[in-house]
C-alpha cells in the first residue's frame with residue numbers, strides 16, 4: 001500500500017461512524033487500515049451492504065500490499081507468503097516471516113524420513129511468552145521416479161500437517177506428487193525454461209501456487225512471470241537463483257535487493273511476487289557438516305534481512321534452528337509495539353511472606369525472560385520491574401539507568417511491607433552485583449540484599465543454594 | 471388507490487423511502503425485470519444467481535405492491551418466481567463450468583526486460599576514518615585500517631563499498647570469566663596481554679586488537695591508570711596492527727584512564743573506547759584530539775543521543791570529523807538485536823540522506839553475543855524446549871549471526887572474540903562485496919544432491 005493518508009481511505013468507507021469495527025469513527029478505522037492493524041473485513045457494513053460494493057472494490061485495490069501475498073497450505077497451518085509493503089523494517093514493519101521449509105528426499109529410508117519429518121514438525125522454542133516453531137517440509141525428488149515421489153509425499157503427509165513444497169523439474173514427478181497432496185495446496189518448485197508449459201498446466205489443474213525458477217536472469221524471470229500472469233496464474237513465487245559462494249553470492253543479494261525495490265519502491269506489479277531463497281545450497285560447497293550448517297545460517301540471515309519471502313533449508317541441528325529462528329524473529333518483530341512493561345511490583349505464582357523479591361528492568365524481553373524462568377520452575381516470587389527506559393540490566397548498569405538509589409526509590413513507591421516478610425530478601429541481578437554494598441546502606445537492614453545469578457535461567461539453582469537467607 | 475398505481479409510481483414511492491436502485495437492474499412497464507448482462511461481464515452461473523437476486527427484489531416489490539393495494543396476483547405467476555429462487559439445476563452448473571474460458575497454455579514466453587533504479591535520496595557519503603598510523607605518519611604500525619567511506623547502504627547495488635568491514639579482537643589486561651567455547655582458545659595466553667594480542671593477529675586473523683584495561687575497575691583490581699597503561703605499550707610492541715584501547719566502563723575512572731592511555735599511545739591513531747554522555751566525554755575527546763587518536767562515541771540505542779554526542783565532540787571538543795567512530799550499542803541475537811539493527815540502519819540511512827551529524831563509521835561490540843544464554847548455557851532452562859544441542863557449536867554461530875546482521879545495517883568495525891566467528895564474519899562480508907573467488911556450484915543442484 002503506497003497510500004499514507006487515512007483521509008483517502010476514509011473516502012471509501014461508509015462514513016456512518018457506526019462503531020461495528022470497534023473504532024469510534026470511520027476515520028480511526030481508516031488509520032488502522034493504514035497501519036495494517038485493521039482489515040477491511042472488520043467493517044461489516046462495507047462488506048455486507050450491496051450499495052458499498054464499488055467502495056469496497058476501490059478500497060481493496062488501494063490497500064493491497066505492494067508485494068503480492070500468496071497462500072500456501074490449508075486450514076490452520078496455512079501460510080501467508082510475501083505481502084510486504086516496505087524496504088526497511090522501521091518504515092512500518094515486515095509482516096509475514098519467511099517460512100522455513102526443511103528438505104526430505106524420496107530416496108530416504110522410511111524410518112529416517114519419518115524421524116526427520118517429526119523432528120521438524122515438533123521443533124519448538126519458548127521465547128517472549130510464546131512457542132516459536134518452523135513451518136514447512138520440502139520434498140525433493142532425487143530418484144526422478146513419479147511413483148517413488150508420490151509414495152514419499154504420502155508418507156510425509158501421514159506424519160505432519162505442515163504445508164509442503166514439492167520439488168522437481170520433472171512435470172510427471174510433480175503431477176504424481178500433486179495427485180497425493182494437491183488438495184493441501186502445496187507450493188510446487190518449479191517451472192523453468194524447459195518445462196514451464198507442463199508446469200503451468202499443473203498449476204492450473206490443481207490450483208496450486210507455483211515457483212518460477214530462472215536463475216541469474218531477471219529479464220527471463222520477469223518474462224516468465226508476465227507469461228504466467230497472462231495465463232491467469234498469479235500465485236507465483238520467484239526463484240532468481242541462490243548462489244552460496246563466490247562473486248555469484250554477491251549477485252544473488254543484489255538480485256534480491258533489486259526485486260524488492262522494484263516491488264515496493266517502484267510499484268512494478270508484474271514482478272512484485274514473493275521471492276524464494278535457497279540457503280540449502282550451502283551444503284553443495286563443503287563436506288564439513290559444521291561449516292555447511294554455519295554457512296547456511298549466514299545465508300539465511302542475509303536473505304531474511306533483504307527480502308526473501310520463503311526459504312528451503314537443510315540443517316535441523318539445534319545450532320542452526322535456534323539462531324535462524326531467533327534472527328528471523330528479531331527482524332520480523334513489529335518495531336511499533338512497545339518494548340517496555342509497566343514498572344512496578346509483579347507477582348509470579350503465589351508469593352507470600354517467605355518469597356524473594358527479584359529486581360529487574362522494565363525492558364520487556366528482560367522482564368518476560370525472568371518471569372518465565374521463575375514461573376516455569378514453579379517458584380513463587382515477586383519481581384520488581386524498574387523503569388530503565390526499556391534498557392536491559394547490563395546496559396542500564398553501565399549507562400546509569402539502573403542505580404542503587406533508583407532501586408530503593410522504586411521499591412519504596414510500591415509500598416511493599418518488608419516488616420511483614422518472614423524472609424525479607426531483595427535479590428539483585430548478578431550483572432548489578434556491584435550495587436549490593438550501597439543498597440545495604442540504603443535499606444539499613446530492612447531487607448537483606450542478595451546477589452542473584454548473572455542469568456535468570458539459573459534462578460532455580462540459585463534458590464536451592466541461597467534461599468531462604470540465613 | 472387500487473388499480474391506479476403504476477410501476478413508476480412504485481419506483482417513486484420506493485425512492486422517496488430512500489431505497490436505492492440496484493445497478494444493472496431496470497424495471498420497465500408491466501412487472502418485467504430485465505437483467506443487464508454487461509453489468510457484471512459474467513458467465514451464466516453468475517447471471518443465474520444475479521437473476522435470483524433480482525427475483526428476490528421482485529418478490530419484495532410484489533409484497534410492497536400488494537401492501538399498497540396493487541393487484542399483483544392477477545398479473546404474476548408466483549410459481550415462476552418460486553422456481554427462480556431455487557438452487558441452480560445441476561445441468562446448468564456443468565454448462566457454466568464448460569462456458570468458463572478454457573485455460574490455455576501460452577505458445578511462447580513473453581519477452582520482458584527487468585530494470586530498477588537506485589536510491590536518489592542518498593546524498594552524503596560516510597566519512598572515511600583511518601585507524602593506526604605508520605612511521606610516515608608519526609606512529610609505529612605496519613598497516614593502517616580504513617573504515618567507512620560508503621555512499622550507499624551496505625552491500626547495496628547503488629555504489630560499491632570502498633572498505634571491507636574490519637574486525638578487532640578483544641584482549642583483556644587480566645584473566646576474566648568466559649564461555650567455555652571461547653576460553654579454550656585463550657587459556658594459554660590469558661596471563662599475558664602481549665601474547666594474547668599476538669595470537670589474535672597471527673593465528674586468528676584479527677585486523678586490529680582491542681586492549682581492554684578492565685583491571686582498573688575499582689570493583690576488580692583497581693589498578694592505577696599510570697600502571698594500567700603500561701600494558702598498552704606492551705601490546706603496541708607485540709603487534710604491528712592498529713589498536714583500540716578500552717576502559718573498564720567505570721564512568722568516573724575511565725576519562726582519567728583513557729586520557730593517560732591516549733598519551734601513552736601518542737601518534738598511533740588508536741581507537742579510544744569510549745566516550746559516553748554519562749561521563750566526562752570532553753576529557754576523553756580532548757585526549758583523542760591532543761594525541762592524534764580516533765574517539766569512539768558510545769550511546770545506547772538512541773539516535774538522538776548519538777547525534778548529541780557526535781555534535782558535542784565536534785563542536786565543543788573540536789574533534790575533526792575523520793576522528794570519530796560511533797558505537798550505537800550492540801544488543802545481541804535473541805536479546806534485542808532488532809533494536810540494535812534498526813537503530814543502526816536508521817542511523818546509516820539518516821546519514822546517507824543528508825544528516826551530517828550521523829555520517830560516521832559504526833562499531834559493534836559483537837562480543838555481547840556471549841552474554842545471551844543461548845550462546846553458552848548447557849541446556850534450556852525451559853524443560854519443554856526442543857533440545858538445545860551442543861553449546862560449543864551454538865556459541866560461535868551466535869556471535870557470527872549477531873555480527874553479520876549488524877554488518878547488513880552498516881557496521882564498519884566489529885569487536886569480537888571467537889576465532890571461528892571472526893573468520894565467518896570476514897568471509898561473508900567480503901563475499902557480499904564480491905572480493906572472494908570461489909567455484910559456484912549449479913544453483914539448482916540441491917534438488918538432487920545427496921546429503
Ligand code: SF4
Nearest residue numbers: 017018019021026043
Ligand atoms: S464499521 Fe465501518 S462504517 Fe462502522 S464505524 Fe467502522 S469503519 Fe465506519
